[in-house]
Amino acid sequence: MLCVGLDPDVKWIPKSFHDSGESLYQFCQNIIELTHKHAIAYKINVAFFEAHGPSGWSQLERVVKSIPDDCLIIADAKRADIGNTSRLYAEYYFRRLNADAVTLHPYMGRDSLQPFLDFKDKWSIVLALTSNEGSNDLEKLKLQNGNLVYEQTMKLFSYENSHEQIMFVCGATHPESFQNIRSICPDHFLLVPGVGAQGGDLAGIIQHGKNKAGGLLINVSRGICVPEENHAFEDWVSRKAKEYRSQMAYYL
Numbered sequence: 001m002l003c004v005g006l007d008p009d010v011k012w013i014p015k016s017f018h019d020s021g022e023s024l025y026q027f028c029q030n031i032i033e034l035t036h037k038h039a040i041a042y043k044i045n046v047a048f049f050e051a052h053g054p055s056g057w058s059q060l061e062r063v064v065k066s067i068p069d070d071c072l073i074i075a076d077a078k079r080a081d082i083g084n085t086s087r088l089y090a091e092y093y094f095r096r097l098n099a100d101a102v103t104l105h106p107y108m109g110r111d112s113l114q115p116f117l118d119f120k121d122k123w124s125i126v127l128a129l130t131s132n133e134g135s136n137d138l139e140k141l142k143l144q145n146g147n148l149v150y151e152q153t154m155k156l157f158s159y160e161n162s163h164e165q166i167m168f169v170c171g172a173t174h175p176e177s178f179q180n181i182r183s184i185c186p187d188h189f190l191l192v193p194g195v196g197a198q199g200g201d202l203a204g205i206i207q208h209g210k211n212k213a214g215g216l217l218i219n220v221s222r223g224i225c226v227p228e229e230n231h232a233f234e235d236w237v238s239r240k241a242k243e244y245r246s247q248m249a250y251y252l
Contacts, residue, residue: 003041005221035241041072075099087115131171131194172200178208
């Protein structure tokens, strides 16, 4: 279930990578080499690459190519727009970048996501109940039909066979909601951020969020990739990835 988050913030990247001229790529490549035996997926936060302009985009494409073929590649881009714009986003992330999945915001409606869904061999990961504190501002508002916004979102995209190409983002900081989430979409995979530095309840999420296929991709970023003070980088990363995988197996 382990998904390793690649968030190459220059504040966290060890100084040993800074002289390479491609510190984002070198950092992520090292993380991948140290964790790929334990991970089933990698979630790449594209904002950390975009901030560096053309060099960042180039390094992003190199990072994707360095991920082993047996791991799912998630571009955490949170895209969606009117149809012709979404089509170009989908072309880039699915064809040029060759990501297996991309995160999408649903609040412009189903037609804004349709260009991504037209790629039948790719995964669209729709934001539902996110891990940040501000998720309460909109995602838990009650609509006139009685549904909360995140419930309405999941029902909209939980149509027949949609579980074959749609996942939902559901934050580990909402463990009390996972039984309800599973009642809405029993067969869909969930991408679960918020474990580790954000304090999500790993045991509760697996207990209430798993389904007959497992059904969870549990993302850990800083908890693996950012060592505590006085800990060696490589030892910390490989050890933490192994520990998280072992914990997930135990709770499963």
